[in-house]
Amino acid sequence: MIVEHRTYTFRPGTVEGWLKRYETEGLPIQRRHLNTFLGLYVSEIGRLHTTVLMWRYDSLADRETRRAAMYADPEWQAFISGVWSLGAIQSQDVMIMNPAPFSPGA
Template sequence: MILDHRTYQLRPDSLAAFLELYGREGLPIQKRHLGEPFGWFVSQDIGPLNQVVHMWKYRDLADREQRRAGLAADPDWQAYLKKASPLLVTMENKILRPAPFFDFA
């Protein structure tokens, strides 16, 4: 198993708008293609502000590639991205593998 760990830095004062838009439009589309997220978090008061972190679990890189290709090809997702992208400053992505002694399957 692998974990796709994404951090989005949002423009100041856009966190609430992003969360509302994502919850209403983005999440349902992603769930159709990616399944349930492993976790979804918002930074608050300590450390970098205006950030969201979300994680998605996949069997392997091939599974991730296939599911994300389906998402990218979805016209609803492309329409959502046109609305959400102006709210973002940066995006960071990491692929995490579990340590040998930890199984999150």
Template sequence: MIVESRTYVLHPGQVARFMQLMAESGIEIEKRHLGGLLGFYSTEFGSINKVMHLWAFESHDERTRRRRNLYADPQWQAFVPTVLPLIRDMHNEILVPAPFSPPIALAADNASDGMGPTSTDVRT
């Protein structure tokens, strides 16, 4: 399991507009292809004008395959130009869990193909 952390620094005053566009269509397109959305956040204190989203994947290969499918989707290709002007900088990281990190529980209802985390609760 890996987690992709994507942080976008937005132009000042654009967080609400970015979140609105994501809520209206962007997030559903991403979830359809990527599946494992762990969370989507914006900053309130400290470094502001940032949004961060976290996605879980079984492997690097799965991430590559899912992202390739997302980028090929005509709906995604039409959506990206609506949010790209709002973004000043992008920073992506792949997080690899420590051996003692709790596993991410997977549930069939979080992705179209049955793969996708729904919580970070420790499995018992």
């Protein structure tokens, strides 16, 4: 098992609009294609205007196959084009995390 950990930093004032759009448009598409949705978290203290999105996959190969199918989906292409055109996201960091042997689900 692996966890994909995505951190997005937004322009001030744009997180709430992105969250609404992601919940109604982006997340349903991703749920069709990707493995287990672990959650989306919004910063309260510390680096503000930041979200963390996490997905669980069986392996890197599982992630690669699922994400390729999602990228080929015309609905996802339309959604992501619209998101990037907003200019709300300033940066994106992606990490692939392996669980420690004593982690739940490891």
